[in-house]
Amino acid sequence: MSTIKKIGILGGTFDPPHVGHLRLATHFAKVLHLDALLLIPSGEPWQKGTGITPAETRLQLTEAAGIDLARAFLYLKIATQVGIDRIEIDRAGPSYAIDTVRVLRERYGADASLTWLMGADSLVALPSWNSWEKLSHYVNFAVATRPHHGLKMEISSEVGQFLKGHQTSDPAALENQPSGLIYIDEGLNVDLSSTELRDRLKSSSRGAIASEHIPTHTLEIITNLGLYQ
Template identity: 75%
Template structure:
């Protein structure tokens, strides 16, 4: 019999996608032995306000980042397949993770391990997500630490209770669990702030910062379209 699939999901506004996203994707693809990794740009990111780059352009930027991610996987000998998924862009209305989680569970079946990848700051904000407690019926969470971010001092009672119920210390447990677990990885410390990067792109040092923090193919499109100036 075939073993259940192990699917990782990295969702976000991707405005723009950057090296931090690729590092998180590469790290968890290897640690969790993922069969497939989906990059899912949000269609209507309801918590991000109005000054968001149009969805079609963010999809284009994410597809370009996927090219660099595939090259990184090849170099690192990570066999995970990469997919750029427009599930949230094709769904009308605000992009709620709970809707995406349910749709992906239906797509991949009840046995597959589905793991949503995020930064520690997103975990802290989880109680603000729509129907957030229902997420654990459909997926696991893998959380990357962030530089200078003390998760313990930021946690609300809701998150503390959540971790008591769902946290595990061995990432291998996620491979064998379809949903319901949380793994916090303290070995990876990555800054995931697209907001700060957009501000840097408006500065005089734009060129140097961009080449260090944005995947090459994504930067090429940003430059061509004159974005974030």
């Protein structure tokens, strides 16, 4: 992967990974012509509180989701490699995105375009991230809007100022710049709430919800391990 120039990064707790994650990954792999897309489950998701599924189990679920994502890319003729990276699981202490992007920048070099993929709710919450204002020194951002979320109404003045200095309406710009740009995609509405999905999995309609919202291979592991009961 030393010759790869355009890398997408999709980090998260992945508790569990679901169809929304795969839709976001597929959309941006195509729009940004990514050479590779890394799924990075957090080791210690410091903002999520207690009750999180163990990291190695979430890694296993993410690897299973990666199989379905790679098959989707093959079917859709998207020439993007899928990688599952345990960088945050192997690093001791809280999983901070700033530490991850520094390592990835060192790994791929100064010229590679690194783009962090996220939903709009993550953009709104960006000021709560550790050293968030430094992230753009290392990566671009590609943001998918969420249903029923009026982004302009929700962002703080801090994020608004951040967007003024970094936003682009041209996704191709991210392909040619290593870091520092933010592209908000209004054509994709993705709901990325794993928390809500976990709650729904505890209901009587668990089976129908699971098959509709969770990738096939991930669901098989969830069923075998008896997770989210």
